[in-house]
Amino acid sequence: MMKRAWNKxxxxxxxxxxxESFYAQGRxxxxxxxxxxAVAVTTAGSAYMMEYIVDAMTSPDLQGWAHVIALGVxxxxxxxxxxxxxxxxxxxxxxxxxVAEQQxxxxxxxxxxxxxxxxxxxxxxxxxxxxxGAQAARNLIDVLVTGFVRDSLTLVGLVAVMxxxxxxxxxxxxxxxxxxxxxxxxxxxxxxxxxxxEFKSLAEIIRVLQETSAGIKVIKVxxxxxxxxxxxxxxxxxxxxxxxxxxxxxxxxSPLMEFLAGLAVAGVLVVSTMGIAGTEQPSAGQLMSxxxxxxxxxxxxxxxxxxxxxxxxxxxxxxxxxGLLDQDDTMVESPEAHDLIEGPGQITLRNATFGYQxxxxxxxxxxxxxxxxxxxxxxxxxxxxxxxxxxxxxRFYDPDEGSVEIDGQDLREVSFSSLRKKIxxxxxxxxxxxxxxMDNLRCSAxxxxxxxxxxxxxxxxxxEFIMELPQGYETQVGENGTFLSGGQxxxxxxxxxxxxxxxILLLDEATSALDAESESLVKKALDTLTxxxxxxxxxxxxxxxxxxxxxxxxxxxxxVEQGSLExxxxxxxSFRNLFDQQFKKHEPKAEVAE
Numbered sequence: 001m002m003k004r005a006w007n008k009x010x011x012x013x014x015x016x017x018x019x020e021s022f023y024a025q026g027r028x029x030x031x032x033x034x035x036x037x038a039v040a041v042t043t044a045g046s047a048y049m050m051e052y053i054v055d056a057m058t059s060p061d062l063q064g065w066a067h068v069i070a071l072g073v074x075x076x077x078x079x080x081x082x083x084x085x086x087x088x089x090x091x092x093x094x095x096x097x098x099v100a101e102q103q104x105x106x107x108x109x110x111x112x113x114x115x116x117x118x119x120x121x122x123x124x125x126x127x128x129x130x131x132x133g134a135q136a137a138r139n140l141i142d143v144l145v146t147g148f149v150r151d152s153l154t155l156v157g158l159v160a161v162m163x164x165x166x167x168x169x170x171x172x173x174x175x176x177x178x179x180x181x182x183x184x185x186x187x188x189x190x191x192x193x194x195x196x197x198e199f200k201s202l203a204e205i206i207r208v209l210q211e212t213s214a215g216i217k218v219i220k221v222x223x224x225x226x227x228x229x230x231x232x233x234x235x236x237x238x239x240x241x242x243x244x245x246x247x248x249x250x251x252x253x254s255p256l257m258e259f260l261a262g263l264a265v266a267g268v269l270v271v272s273t274m275g276i277a278g279t280e281q282p283s284a285g286q287l288m289s290x291x292x293x294x295x296x297x298x299x300x301x302x303x304x305x306x307x308x309x310x311x312x313x314x315x316x317x318x319x320x321x322x323g324l325l326d327q328d329d330t331m332v333e334s335p336e337a338h339d340l341i342e343g344p345g346q347i348t349l350r351n352a353t354f355g356y357q358x359x360x361x362x363x364x365x366x367x368x369x370x371x372x373x374x375x376x377x378x379x380x381x382x383x384x385x386x387x388x389x390x391x392x393x394x395r396f397y398d399p400d401e402g403s404v405e406i407d408g409q410d411l412r413e414v415s416f417s418s419l420r421k422k423i424x425x426x427x428x429x430x431x432x433x434x435x436x437x438m439d440n441l442r443c444s445a446x447x448x449x450x451x452x453x454x455x456x457x458x459x460x461x462x463x464e465f466i467m468e469l470p471q472g473y474e475t476q477v478g479e480n481g482t483f484l485s486g487g488q489x490x491x492x493x494x495x496x497x498x499x500x501x502x503x504i505l506l507l508d509e510a511t512s513a514l515d516a517e518s519e520s521l522v523k524k525a526l527d528t529l530t531x532x533x534x535x536x537x538x539x540x541x542x543x544x545x546x547x548x549x550x551x552x553x554x555x556x557x558x559x560v561e562q563g564s565l566e567x568x569x570x571x572x573x574s575f576r577n578l579f580d581q582q583f584k585k586h587e588p589k590a591e592v593a594e
Contacts, residue, residue: 013315013322017137018144021098028094029145031086036150038083044157045076047293051165055285091145095138102134106324114331115396120357124207129324136317143314147307151300158300161293165286204235213479331395339418343407344372345503345534347393351402354392362388363399364557372407372503375535377545379578380554386538389554390506393536394423406504424497428509430489432481437466438473440481440492444500453499460495462488487515505530508538519544542582551575 022029049072056066110117110126162170208231212219219228347370355361362385370376378386391397392404395411403410411419424444432440441453448456453473457463465488469475481489494510511519523544539545546565553561553574561573568575 013318014140014144014311016322017140017318021101021137022141022145024101025094025097028090028097032090032094033145033149035083035087035090036146037153039080039087039150040153040157042076042080042083043154043296044161044293046073046080047158047161047296048164048289049073049076050292051283051285051289053285054288055283058284087150091142095142098138098141099134102137102321103130106130106134106321109325109327109329112329112331113327114329115391116356117327117330122203122207124203124210126324127206128203129320133317133321133324136314137321140311140314140318143307143310147304151303151307155297155300155304158293158297162290162297165290165293169290205232205239208232208235331398333416334413337413337415340406340409340414340422343409343503345422346370346372346407347504347534347536348405348408349389349392349399349402350405352392352399352404353401354388354397354399356397361400362557363392365402366558368552368559368562370534370536371550372534373532374549375530375537375547377537377539377548377551378554379539379542379545379551379575380560382540384554385557386554387508388557390425390508390536390538393504393506394425395419422502423504423506424500424502425506426490426493426497426508426510430481430486430493432477432484432489432492434477434479436471436474436476437469437492440477441473441496441499444496448499453495456495456499457492459498460491462491462495465491502533504534504536506536509540510537511539511541511544542579553578 049069052065052069053073056069106129110130159170208228212228219225349363349366349368352363352366353361354363366389378389380386388397392399393406395404395416398412403412405411406414406419406422433443438450438453441457442448445452450473454463457466457473466473466475475483477483477489481492484492490510497505497507511523537545537548545551548565550562550564551568552559553568555574561568561571561575563571569579
């Protein structure tokens with residue numbers, strides 16, 4: 001049962017890969033196959049020519065033909081050399097195109113997924129599937145093409161020469177061949193398991209490197225170097241061991257074939273000298289042609305004996321690749337999706353309930369409206385569901401029940417592009433691309449002029465520090481802005497959102513990394529630029545939301561209080577408690593009576 005399921009899985013992915021990639025690169029593979037046929041024919045021809053070469057050197061009757069035979073040999077090997085070159089070039093081009101197309105296809109598939117997909121899949125695993133999976137697809141087709149065309153035809157041609165020259169002696173080859181194939185069969189039992197384990201170990205190496213790069217400060221502060229070294233050493237040792245196991249399995253075929261080839265040559269020598277190879281004693285040329293064909297058949301036969309192992313090895317990577325491509329998109333645009341109709345940008349949640357991966361609901365039956373053109377603040381303890389609300393508004397997730405609407409339109413019925421154009425976002429974890437400051441700013445508005453970019457930077461009070469950098473706006477920021485401070489990164493993110501000029505602006509702790517002076521300046525800029533814009537602010541520092549038109553207190557996935565600052569202060573409820581917790585420490589201490 002398991003074997004049948006495996007064969008079905010393997011043949012399905014193999015057939016799909018050949019049907020898609022091989023067909024798409026048909027012209028390149030067609031040229032390569034024609035060249036392989038030429039290589040196979042000339043290889044067999046070179047073995048056949050050995051009869052005339054030897055006879056011309058040993059027989060006085062044929063010595064006059066030596067120059068003609070020599071010219072024939074030169075032409076034969078010239079054709080073989082040219083065909084080998086063409087085969088290698090076109091095979092490489094087709095293979096490189098397959099790798100590029102598969103990686104492009106996987107990346108496009110990844111971008112179609114929702115945010116939850118990336119939360120549930122480690123980046124190291126995705127990287128392994130994209131890089132090694134695409135390379136495995138290329139290798140698999142190369143193995144199939146070279147094996148079934150070049151090696152098979154070459155072997156057939158050489159066997160034909162052997163049978164033509166010495167039919168009886170050729171029987172030895174047909175005895176040796178099956179023995180070699182039986183010797184390779186057992187290799188397949190272990191190679192799949194070893195390769196799957198090796199992929200996991202390679203993913204762990206990538207994971208450790210990523211965590212080291214992203215968390216180097218934590219590693220240094222807590223002296224975790226030895227722990228990380230142990231993790232990396234363990235992963236490296238596992239990869240090394242499994243690579244050695246694979247090498248051992250793959251290497252068994254060559255010594256086996258060499259030993260059997262030696263037995264065959266020895267057998268040919270013994271049988272030919274015993275005079276039982278046929279009714280007539282073979283000429284020196286015939287015998288040399290036969291032995292040459294037999295020896296030359298060793299290489300294609302060896303490659304064919306390894307072919308099954310190589311197929312099984314690469315099928316693991318191909319399975320990982322197609323496994324990723326075949327996953328259902330976690331966030332799908334409706335087939336009847338339409339663009340958002342122009343409106344002021346009012347956001348409404350109606351009976352919205354949502355929980356991650358079917359877990360306990362983070363948002364529970366919430367009904368709330370963020371008024372258009374107003375600034376609404378979300379406050380409350382961490383884990384209450386504030387950031388989840390932003391995810392629903394940006395349609396990173398869909399509610400399990402209820403709906404999220406903008407200007408009365410259910411977000412599940414509108415196109416992603418029109419929704420994203422409607423919204424600008426600045427998060428507490430600022431992300432910058434590893435490129436220039438200008439490119440990072442302009443990514444939110446690709447058509448913006450340089451003047452517009454500079455104006456947005458000035459509004460976010462980023463222009464001054466940008467101009468102090470070595471190349472100004474063309475300064476490279478490094479991986480995720482590593483060359484900038486936290487406050488500088490956040491001001492660039494704010495400028496990026498300002499440049500987008502969307503009707504809705506979502507700010508998730510957008511000023512958390514700014515000092516008091518910069519925060520004050522940015523707040524003034526935002527006050528000016530958010531006029532007639534729907535602004536929703538998440539803040540734990542209540543000083544950043546005191547001027548909001550309305551404040552919602554979010555607790556355990558529900559709105560427990562709402563109103564203006566004055567109204568909430570009068571209620572002496574949850575907001576007042578939060579306010580007192582943050583501001584009472586600034587009250588002057590009473591003098592202690594002596």
